[in-house]
Amino acid sequence: MKRHVASLLAQALKAMREAGELPADLELPEVQVERARDRAHGDYAANTAMVLAKPARQKPRDLAETIRSRLPASEAIAGVEIAGPGFLNFTLTTAARQESVRVALRQGAEYGRSDVGAGHRVHIEFVSANPTGPLHVGHGRGAAFGDALASVLEAAGYHVHREYYVNDAGRQMDILAASLWLRYLEAAGEPVSFPNKGYQGDYIVTHARELFEADGREHVRTAAELGAGLPAEDDDPEGYLDALVARSRELLGETAYRRVLDFALEAILGDIRADLDAFGVHYHRYFSERQLVDQGRIEHALERLDQAGYTYRADGALWFQASVFGDDKDRVLRRDNGLTTYFAADVAYHLDKIERGFDTLVNVWGADHHGYVPRVQAALKALGVDAERLDVRLVQFAILYRGGEKLPMSTRSGEFVTLRELRDEVGKDAARFFYVMRRSEQHMDFDLDLAKSESADNPVYYCQYAHARICSVFRQLEERGLACRVTPDEAALERLDAEHEAILLDLLGRYPEVIESAALAREPHQVAQYLRELAAAFHTYYNAVPFIIDDEALRDARLTLVQATRQVLANGLGLLGVDAPQSM
RNA sequence: GCGCCCGUAGCUCAAUCGGAUAGAGCAUCGGCCUUCUAAGCCGAGGGUUGCAGGUUCGAACCCUGCCGGGCGCGCCA
Numbered sequence: 001m002k003r004h005v006a007s008l009l010a011q012a013l014k015a016m017r018e019a020g021e022l023p024a025d026l027e028l029p030e031v032q033v034e035r036a037r038d039r040a041h042g043d044y045a046a047n048t049a050m051v052l053a054k055p056a057r058q059k060p061r062d063l064a065e066t067i068r069s070r071l072p073a074s075e076a077i078a079g080v081e082i083a084g085p086g087f088l089n090f091t092l093t094t095a096a097r098q099e100s101v102r103v104a105l106r107q108g109a110e111y112g113r114s115d116v117g118a119g120h121r122v123h124i125e126f127v128s129a130n131p132t133g134p135l136h137v138g139h140g141r142g143a144a145f146g147d148a149l150a151s152v153l154e155a156a157g158y159h160v161h162r163e164y165y166v167n168d169a170g171r172q173m174d175i176l177a178a179s180l181w182l183r184y185l186e187a188a189g190e191p192v193s194f195p196n197k198g199y200q201g202d203y204i205v206t207h208a209r210e211l212f213e214a215d216g217r218e219h220v221r222t223a224a225e226l227g228a229g230l231p232a233e234d235d236d237p238e239g240y241l242d243a244l245v246a247r248s249r250e251l252l253g254e255t256a257y258r259r260v261l262d263f264a265l266e267a268i269l270g271d272i273r274a275d276l277d278a279f280g281v282h283y284h285r286y287f288s289e290r291q292l293v294d295q296g297r298i299e300h301a302l303e304r305l306d307q308a309g310y311t312y313r314a315d316g317a318l319w320f321q322a323s324v325f326g327d328d329k330d331r332v333l334r335r336d337n338g339l340t341t342y343f344a345a346d347v348a349y350h351l352d353k354i355e356r357g358f359d360t361l362v363n364v365w366g367a368d369h370h371g372y373v374p375r376v377q378a379a380l381k382a383l384g385v386d387a388e389r390l391d392v393r394l395v396q397f398a399i400l401y402r403g404g405e406k407l408p409m410s411t412r413s414g415e416f417v418t419l420r421e422l423r424d425e426v427g428k429d430a431a432r433f434f435y436v437m438r439r440s441e442q443h444m445d446f447d448l449d450l451a452k453s454e455s456a457d458n459p460v461y462y463c464q465y466a467h468a469r470i471c472s473v474f475r476q477l478e479e480r481g482l483a484c485r486v487t488p489d490e491a492a493l494e495r496l497d498a499e500h501e502a503i504l505l506d507l508l509g510r511y512p513e514v515i516e517s518a519a520l521a522r523e524p525h526q527v528a529q530y531l532r533e534l535a536a537a538f539h540t541y542y543n544a545v546p547f548i549i550d551d552e553a554l555r556d557a558r559l560t561l562v563q564a565t566r567q568v569l570a571n572g573l574g575l576l577g578v579d580a581p582q583s584m
Numbered sequence: 585g586c587g588c589c590c591g592u593a594g595c596u597c598a599a600u601c602g603g604a605u606a607g608a609g610c611a612u613c614g615g616c617c618u619u620c621u622a623a624g625c626c627g628a629g630g631g632u633u634g635c636a637g638g639u640u641c642g643a644a645c646c647c648u649g650c651c652g653g654g655c656g657c658g659c660c661a
Contacts, residue, residue, distance in 0.1 A: 030601095032601070032603095034600055034601095034603090035600070036604095037599085037600085037603090037604080037607095038604075038605085040604095041604070045603085045604085047602090047603060050603080050641070050642085053641075054640095054641085060641070083604075084603085084604050085603085085604075085641060085642070086641085087603075087604070130661070167661065169661095170660090170661060171660075171661075172660090172661060315659080316659085317659050318659095319659095328586090328587075328657075329657095331659095332658090332659045333659095334659085335659040336659060337659080339659090341658095341659070341660085341661090342660070342661045343661095345661095366655095367588085367589065367654080367655060367656090368654095368655055368656065369655095369656085370587090370588050370589070370655070370656065371587075371588075371655085371656040371657055372656085373588090394588085394589075396589070396590075396654080396655090397654080397655085399654085437597080437598090438596090438597060438598085439597090439598085441589065441590075442589095442590070442597075442598095443589080443590055443591090443653080443654060444596085444597085445595090445596065445597095446596095447596090450596090450610090458623090459608095459609070461623050462609085462623075462624090464623085465621080465623050465624075466624090468621075468623090469620085469621060469624085472620070472621055473620050473621090474620095475620090476620045476621090477620080480620090513600085514600090517600060521600090525598085526600080529598060529599090529608090532598095532608075532609085533608085536608085539624055539625065540624095540625065540626090542620080542621095542624075542625080543616090543622095543624065543625040543626080544625080544626095546619065546620065547620060548619085548620050549619095549620095583621080584621075584623065
């Protein structure tokens with residue numbers, strides 16, 4: 001409908017130019033049509049006359065008058081008014097307004113879907129937390145945002161691929177393997193001392209015991225063998241850790257070491273997958289960084305950069321000329337010790353996404369990675385890829401509070417709240433809705449005690465309650481031996497002339513526009529805001545007007561309206577990964 | 585020090601590309617269960633959109649400078 005109005009305006013402008021009412025050389029602007037914020041302003045509003053006033057050298061209101069006279073007739077438009085400084089306000093006919101109810105019920109779960117995405121292939125990468133421990137609550141926002149955005153894009157007609165990038169290569173994996181092995185030795189009764197910089201969490205102990213149960217004493221070495229000749233930990237904790245890793249590797253041999261490492265990785269990745277699963281987040285693929293290394297994709301990427309002529313050697317290292325493409329400085333790809341950097345792997349990963357045929361790459365990153373964005377963009381540009389194709393959405397951290405006290409969430413400190421604990425405390429639905437309710441750029445406060453103690457006031461329940469209430473109405477109807485006896489097309493929707501009904505009709509018609517807007521702006525919070533509005537309109541309606549009444553035609557019309565509302569609530573909540581319960 | 589993000593009601597946040605009288609929830613106060621779920625509804629109070637300039641028909645939004653908060657500035661990942 002919005003597009004219909006815009007097209008009417010565009011035709012009017014064209015006609016005016018041909019009639020000489022606008023300068024022939026005037027470039028016609030893209031017509032902006034928006035939903036009227038105030039119902040007194042009709043259904044749709046356009047600022048076209050005000051935008052054109054200056055270049056056309058005419059008064060906005062006069063221009064608006066001319067535009068109105070040139071508008072083609074439309075069955076959907078009941079009237080056009082000129083208001084304020086020169087707004088054109090369009091009012092829909094009642095028939096056009098009722099149409100949304102019929103469309104919503106006819107399309108059911110499909111209502112709201114569109115084809116603006118035109119099958120564009122979008123790769124969306126989110127969470128991608130290091131597989132060195134369970135997900136903590138800091139990852140929750142990225143998970144909720146990324147998944148909701150992916151769903152919204154799907155609904156808007158994009159072809160979406162969800163991916164988790166697993167950083168299963170490099171030093172952190174060695175530290176993980178060593179940490180798990182030391183706990184394994186403890187489980188076997190060896191008196192080893194655990195390094196401060198190792199992964200301290202209980203989950204390591206748990207998984208180490210599992211390894212002990214699975215493999216028995218096969219990987220046991222004595223504490224004496226392990227400690228012999230190692231430097232003192234206090235002097236150089238990081239150096240000590242590296243020495244410990246090297247010693248572990250040496251004592252276990254490559255095969256057993258690999259076994260321990262893979263066991264640790266699989267166990268932790270299993271935890272992560274299970275947590276995301278329970279959070280309602282499902283990926284098409286978990287993409288392994290190690291595989292990128294093993295398959296020579298990093299060398300491939302470095303060659304490509306080299307061929308493009310943007311690498312050079314200095315101080316024994318291989319550098320990328322990121323500064324040529326807008327980054328602050330050049331970046332190292334291969335260190336003087338011969339190992340490639342994390343950045344090199346990331347270049348390879350992004351190149352791989354492009355080579356897999358994706359049109360657009362959406363990266364959902366924590367805001368602490370913002371300094372990293374220019375160098376990845378620079379690499380893509382150097383590889384001849386249009387930087388517009390990479391869209392990095394930075395998600396600000398949610399600052400956690402418990403009882404008014406700010407909470408740290410570092411995995412190193414050992415005192416962090418896991419995503420699982422969050423789910424256990426406040427529930428999946430409340431957590432997901434809360435995370436996705438706000439703009440991702442907005443810093444956010446999240447008080448766990450508040451979310452728990454006031455869980456009944458959480459906006460998610462407000463929306464779910466509206467859905468459950470509607471289901472209850474139909475149960476009630478059945479109990480009284482009644483039913484809605486008409487199809488949506490037969491319903492006497494013209495009887496719905498009350499103010500509350502007009503508001504609901506208006507909102508139902510807006511839903512597809514909201515999805516489209518949320519997809520284009522990459523802002524799933526628009527959907528959450530909309531659902532709250534829709535739920536509010538329904539609750540008001542529910543309290544003001546009885547549905548199960550004696551007047552059968554009116555009763556059926558109201559039931560049809562309410563059924564359409566239920567459908568839209570269910571569709572919208574579904575996009576956000578929130579359940580729409582039949583009862584509460 | 586440099587760079588990025590943010591600053592809106594007591595609190596947490598919205599505000600459709602710059603658009604009409606800046607809106608919700610929580611909290612406070614006053615009402616509504618003898619009919620479909622009170623996890624709800626109706627009403628009231630609460631604002632110099634951090635501050636000061638600028639741009640224009642029009643600024644919470646764009647520009648400049650300050651103030652405050654978060655984050656980042658590694659041959660770590």
